[in-house]
Amino acid sequence: MTRFLPALFLVAAWSLAAQTRPLDIYWIDVEGGAATLIVSPTGESLLIDTGWTVGDRDAKRIYAATQEAGLKRIDHLLISHFHADHVGGLAALSKMIPIGRFFDHGDAIEPQNQQWLDSYKAASAGKRTIVKPGDAIPVKGVRTLVVSSDERVLATAINGGGPNPLCTDAEQKAPVAPENQRTVGVLLTYGKFKFLDLIDLDWEKEMELACPVNKLGQVTLYQSSRHGSLDGAGAPAFLGAIRPQVVVVNNGPRKGLGQVDNTVKSLTPSGKRTAPYEKNSYQRLAKQPGIEDIWQQHLSLLDPDPSHNTGENMIANLEDTAECKGHWIKASVQQSGKFSVTNSRNGFSKTYLAR
Ligand SMILES: [Zn+2]
Structure with a gap:
């Protein structure tokens, strides 16, 4: 019997490790682009977007995060849509670390974005999967469901979603440029913890996801x-329906948060009243019922007003782009639903319990 003991011990040690390893999410600073690295409790990885080209700055920052996470390869890469701030870093990154499978919205594209689809096709040859709403991205240990892709959204509610009373008198806006409307958005579930990432999806698609039925739950x-x-984006009927506990803002020093939203026309039929809503984006998020904290990749240098930014402890980078060290924000999620968010600039960390 004794000869079986080492094997039993190994199984016990393995299952203990499997239980205690958290789900980790890194928001890598790509200066107002997007690059979110997810490492599931099984050790499988999913990267969503690859930042800008800008030399190889963002590819190097993503590679550094993979090394911090102890990864030998990126198992799954989702490119949400073919814009420079989301796929620009791919050509360089694909030379730094092996990438397993690639996921995207398909070939529909405008001429001005063709170069990004071409660079993606070159990097993903033979390893590409086109996804539609309802598809899963097969990351072991978590459930990653596609909720939008190629101008379509989920047909039916998931995650306990149902009728949404906030839709009454809710304002509708005109659709934005098609490439943002094609964004692949995902809902990642690990026990009670739900992570929603809709990237650059617009107000019109948010309303399709949230009205008259909230298809995403909380x-x-x-x-x-x-x-x-x-x-x-940021339709109040949508934000109020998904009711986030914690928000992470992947802004740059002069991009995203702090920009003034005045480009998209309201489609309110004349004479119809709509519910008033907060126009400043930080305040609109901060005033959501149930919200506990907002974390930012950057202090907005476009609008550094303290009431338009979160507390300095929860901002990863305070400088302009040229001096920026590229600190990340990381969430570590336990199976119990307990999770902590950490700022790598100062080590400041807060712990939450998923509702
Ligand atoms: Zn973007």
Whole structure:
């Protein structure tokens, strides 16, 4: 019998490790682009977007985060849509670390974005999967569901979603540029913890997801859309329905949060009253019922008013782009729903319990 003991011990040690390893999410600073690295409790990784080209700055920052996370490869890469701030770093990154499978919204594109689709096709040859709403991205240990892709959204409610009373008198806006409307958005679930990332999806699609039925249910952590500017996004009927506990804003010093949203026309039929809402994007997020904290990638240098930014402890970078050290924000999530968010600039950390 004794000869079986080491094997039993190993199984016990492995299952203990499997239980205690958290789900980790890194918001890598790509100066107002997007790059979110997810490492599931099984050790499988999913990167959502690859930042800008800008030399190889963002690819190097993403690579550094993979090394911090102890990764030998990126198992799954989702490119949310073909804009420079989301796919620009891919060509360089794909030379730094192996990438397993690639996920995207498909080939529909405008001429001005063709170069980004071409660079993606070159990097993903033979390893590409086009996703539609309802598809899963197969990351072991978590459930990652596609909720929007190629101008379509989920057909039916998930995650306990249902009729949304906030839709009455809710304002509608005109659709934005098609590439943002094609964004692949995902809802990642790990026990009670729900992470919603709709990237650059616009107000019109948010309303499709939230009205008259909230198809997404309530979420724990929300990566604010449009880099926190909520420019043509952040519909109050949607934000009030998903009711995030914690928000992470992937803004740059002069992009996203702090930009003024005045580009997208309201489609309110004349004479119809709509519920008033907060126009400043930080305040609109901060005033959501149930919100506990907002974390920012950058202090907004466009609008440094303290009432338009979160507390300095919860801002990863305070400088302009040229001096920026590129500190990240990280969430570590336990199976119990307890999670902590940490600012790598100062080590400041807060712990929450997913509702
Ligand atoms: Zn963007």
